[in-house]
Amino acid sequence: MSLKQERALAVALMKPSTFHWVPGQPLSQMAAELSEQVPVLLDRRALEEIGIDPDAEIGAGVMTHQHAGSPDRNGERERWWQRDEAAVIEGRPSLIVDVLSRLKDLYLTLMIVRGQVIITTVEAAEDDLATRIYDVTPLINMVPRAPWESVRPSNAIAETSPDFDTLLETIQTSLDADTWERLGGNSTIVPSTIRERHWIVVSTTTMTHWKMQRLLDRLNQ
Numbered sequence: 001m002s003l004k005q006e007r008a009l010a011v012a013l014m015k016p017s018t019f020h021w022v023p024g025q026p027l028s029q030m031a032a033e034l035s036e037q038v039p040v041l042l043d044r045r046a047l048e049e050i051g052i053d054p055d056a057e058i059g060a061g062v063m064t065h066q067h068a069g070s071p072d073r074n075g076e077r078e079r080w081w082q083r084d085e086a087a088v089i090e091g092r093p094s095l096i097v098d099v100l101s102r103l104k105d106l107y108l109t110l111m112i113v114r115g116q117v118i119i120t121t122v123e124a125a126e127d128d129l130a131t132r133i134y135d136v137t138p139l140i141n142m143v144p145r146a147p148w149e150s151v152r153p154s155n156a157i158a159e160t161s162p163d164f165d166t167l168l169e170t171i172q173t174s175l176d177a178d179t180w181e182r183l184g185g186n187s188t189i190v191p192s193t194i195r196e197r198h199w200i201v202v203s204t205t206t207m208t209h210w211k212m213q214r215l216l217d218r219l220n221q
Contacts (some may be wrong), residue, residue: 005115012038013117017098026055030102031119036094043120050121052106059105061098100207111206126179126186131203134212139167140198141221163196164191170219175211180202 018037031042044054045049093101096110098191099119103109109125142160168189172180179185187204200214 006112009038009112009115009117013096014094016092017095017097018092019098021058021061021098021102024057025059027052027058027103027106027108027119028054028100030058034095034099034117039116041118043118043124046121046124047108050107050123052108052121056106058102061093061101062137096210109205109207113206125205125207129186129203130206130209131201132209134200134202134216135197136167136200136216137198139216140164141166153191162191162193162198163197171212171215175215176208178207179208 010180019030019033021033028042031040036041042054047054047056047221092098100110103119107122109122111120111125111128111130113128114132140162143163145159168191171189172182176187177183179187181188187208188202190201192199192201201207204212
């Protein structure tokens with residue numbers, strides 16, 4: 001999928017949902033209606049592996065009468081990038097939030113592969129990770145190297161190295177924490193510095209990439 005295709009699909013998914021799906025509607029019908037706006041593939045093989053019928057009933061969706069600043073029932077606000085209400089626009093959820101909330105009760109999720117939105121199982125999504133590269137140069141501080149890390153024989157010039165640890169810790173504790181390799185998941189992050197710019201190479205699910213982009217955009221503000 002080209003960058004242009006990916007951006008066009010992202011724009012379509014972030015628009016307010018025009019659908020009025022109801023609880024109990026067949027999953028296959030929802031997928032067919034969704035395909036009128038974006039390319040959709042229902043991963044029937046993955047569904048069959050965990051015993052879900054393509055005509056299984058979808059859930060109720062998000063509560064559109066709430067607004068983005070509404071506290072949850074425990075009186076605490078969720079992190080903004082995890083909050084469904086943050087994607088409610090003019091009383092309607094964005095298309096991606098509307099779809100994901102309908103799939104939640106079925107333990108299904110979305111992947112974006114080769115210009116298609118694929119409705120699949122969480123397990124299948126975690127086994128088919130997407131790899132993306134993020135330029136995180138503005139978010140990385142340079143810190144002094146420990147004496148034993150020095151590569152220069154002279155101490156006349158202070159040596160520094162990029163501090164990726166703070167950013168990686170923020171990402172891995174804030175976004176789908178149990179999916180990262182350090183806790184036994186499949187997702188990975190590899191930091192790299194090339195030509196004085198700092199990058200992270202991330203392999204994770206489509207939905208975690210979406211959350212990560214939102215997080216990095218906010219941190220860059």
